Amino acid sequence: MSQMTYTRIMATDRDTVLEAAVGVLSRRPTAHLDEIARAAGISRATLHRLFPGREALIREVGLLGLHRFAAALDTAAVEDGDAEAALRRLVDAAVPDAALCAFLAGENQLYDDDGVNDLWEVQIARLHALFLRGQQQGVIRIELSAAWLSEAFFDLVAGIGWAIQDGRLAPRDAAFSLAELFLGGALRRADAPTPPPTAPSARTPETDTP
Amino acid sequence: MSQMTYTRIMATDRDTVLEAAVGVLSRRPTAHLDEIARAAGISRATLHRLFPGREALIREVGLLGLHRFAAALDTAAVEDGDAEAALRRLVDAAVPDAALCAFLAGENQLYDDDGVNDLWEVQIARLHALFLRGQQQGVIRIELSAAWLSEAFFDLVAGIGWAIQDGRLAPRDAAFSLAELFLGGALRRADAPTPPPTAPSARTPETDTP
DNA sequence: GTCATCTGAGACATGGATGTCTCAAAATGG
DNA sequence: CCATTTTGAGACATCCATGTCTCAGATGAC
Numbered sequence: 001m002s003q004m005t006y007t008r009i010m011a012t013d014r015d016t017v018l019e020a021a022v023g024v025l026s027r028r029p030t031a032h033l034d035e036i037a038r039a040a041g042i043s044r045a046t047l048h049r050l051f052p053g054r055e056a057l058i059r060e061v062g063l064l065g066l067h068r069f070a071a072a073l074d075t076a077a078v079e080d081g082d083a084e085a086a087l088r089r090l091v092d093a094a095v096p097d098a099a100l101c102a103f104l105a106g107e108n109q110l111y112d113d114d115g116v117n118d119l120w121e122v123q124i125a126r127l128h129a130l131f132l133r134g135q136q137q138g139v140i141r142i143e144l145s146a147a148w149l150s151e152a153f154f155d156l157v158a159g160i161g162w163a164i165q166d167g168r169l170a171p172r173d174a175a176f177s178l179a180e181l182f183l184g185g186a187l188r189r190a191d192a193p194t195p196p197p198t199a200p201s202a203r204t205p206e207t208d209t210p
Numbered sequence: 211m212s213q214m215t216y217t218r219i220m221a222t223d224r225d226t227v228l229e230a231a232v233g234v235l236s237r238r239p240t241a242h243l244d245e246i247a248r249a250a251g252i253s254r255a256t257l258h259r260l261f262p263g264r265e266a267l268i269r270e271v272g273l274l275g276l277h278r279f280a281a282a283l284d285t286a287a288v289e290d291g292d293a294e295a296a297l298r299r300l301v302d303a304a305v306p307d308a309a310l311c312a313f314l315a316g317e318n319q320l321y322d323d324d325g326v327n328d329l330w331e332v333q334i335a336r337l338h339a340l341f342l343r344g345q346q347q348g349v350i351r352i353e354l355s356a357a358w359l360s361e362a363f364f365d366l367v368a369g370i371g372w373a374i375q376d377g378r379l380a381p382r383d384a385a386f387s388l389a390e391l392f393l394g395g396a397l398r399r400a401d402a403p404t405p406p407p408t409a410p411s412a413r414t415p416e417t418d419t420p
Numbered sequence: 421g422t423c424a425t426c427t428g429a430g431a432c433a434t435g436g437a438t439g440t441c442t443c444a445a446a447a448t449g450g
Numbered sequence: 451c452c453a454t455t456t457t458g459a460g461a462c463a464t465c466c467a468t469g470t471c472t473c474a475g476a477t478g479a480c
Contacts (some may be wrong), residue, residue: 028317030240032437039320043458048439106316109237109376141390151373153364159365166319169358177358180351185394253428258473264468396464426477432470439464447456 014050017059018040018064025061026103033057060111065100066119072097073126076169083134084187090130091179094157097172102161105154124150131186141188149186156182224260228267228274229250235271236313237375243267269323275310276329282307285335293344294397300340301389304367308384311369314369315364334360351398359396366392 020040024031033054037047051057076089094101104120108187111117127150136141142147160178169177230250232243243264247257261267286299286373304311337360344350350359370388373379379387403411 033439034437044438045440045459046457049457052439055437091321115233141394144387144390145383148373148379148383152369152387152391153377155365155369155372156362159362162365163358163361165305168361173355173358177354180354181362181395182391183395184351184399185391185396187394189399243469244467255429256427258469261428262469347454423480424479426475428475429473431472434469435467437464437465439466441462442452442460443458445458447454447455449454450452 014060015064016040017047017050017060020105021057021061022065022099023165025058026099026106026161029103029106032041058107059116061100061103062107062111062113062116063119065097065104066099066116066123069094069104069123069207070119073123078126078130082139083130083137084139084183085163086130087134087183087186088179092175095175095178098157099165100161100205101154102158102165103143107160127153134186139188140186144186146159153182153186157195224270225274226250226296227257227260228271231267232272232275232309232313233375235268236309236316236371239313241259251283260338269321269326271310271313272317272321272323272326273329275307275314276326276333278307278310279304279314279333280329285332288336288340289343292349293340293347294349294393296340297344297393297396298389301392302385305370305385305388308367308371309375310371311364312368312375334364337363344396349398350396354396363392 015042017036021036024036024039028035033044033047036057037044040047047057051060072090072093075093076086078086078090080086108120111120127148130148131140131146135142135146140146156178160169160174164171164174227246227250231246234249238245242276243254243257246267247254248255252260257267261270280299282303285303286296288296288300290296291318304397306332318330321330341350345352345356350356364389370379370384374384375380
């Protein structure tokens, strides 16, 4: 009966600890467990009671990050409506969890776990689909591959996370800075006419402005 | 007498090993020395003869990366002439060493070494100055801080490095993808008139398009 | 061919982080 | 107030990467 109560308490404890762990691990992926425990305000013994080992802890941090990013994609409803508007919603939804994304970016090939990797693939596929749709809608530039746009978007979100953590970027400016920079590069220019739909050469010499 | 010969031979060996080490470390910063040695085609014993320990190896990889990036800044002559042209030259010069930058991006706060950190600060300052100059020339958007642009540029170069290493991006497309995406977001739009030079608010509501 | 040098493979010691345990103190719940 | 549970501190044991050493074979100079 009280089982559920304990479970709930432990769940919140685990999340609190994971949040603290992210703060340390996103910067120093090799931080000792002592450090993580201290950052979480608990002892190393309790940390071991919550997570059976370092590997499990890292795994759960990764899962938390992926779930948060998935939730951001859900919140932004990235599969609905205009791609540009969806992207702007996604920026706002993802920036608060930028630190998690920073951790994922640094660690994402470090997982042997299928659960983590599969979840990762799903989210990246959703991003990819968003950019593809935007290209089909004529909103996103087609000279840049959707794969590269997905990757670059995630890299910039991670960069936002790092910059905020190190105090190089004000959290207030984060969403604006990300949206303006990335969308400026990814959106089709309004003044540029529709390029020939056939043979979209990867080398459009659009840069020459004599 | 033959001292110089040996020194020269060892120098090239060291660079070869460092190149191989980058390939491993940029992806898995915690890779064992065995792995690095195997990737370099030498034994762990020889690796220890070339570098007195892991710390020294990591340090030298970092220094190599910073020297390469500094050389790219030199090659691009980033302090000369039009900022946009300088940026385009920098993209071409930096992309071949993107893997090194990827390593630096993941590891750059991990150094206690003053020599490494100072060199890092210098290069970032040069990038920062380039963006500042571009903003004064009216070429680079002023709504985005030069600090953020510097950071984002480096993050994207690192992203290029990771993507190439994992085969997600063709090396041929790297410079184009980076230049188009980043410059698209960083350059002042040709059609946008000069914003009021006084009180450059960081919240230009340019995004609203009713 | 002979010599000096470099290299690779392995054994071995070491250090430090991790994992496990116990027990007293604190917190919680009735 | 008492019983139960959780927590923290510390003492270990263990594991593994690192660092060091030796020695036989390979490489290269002369």
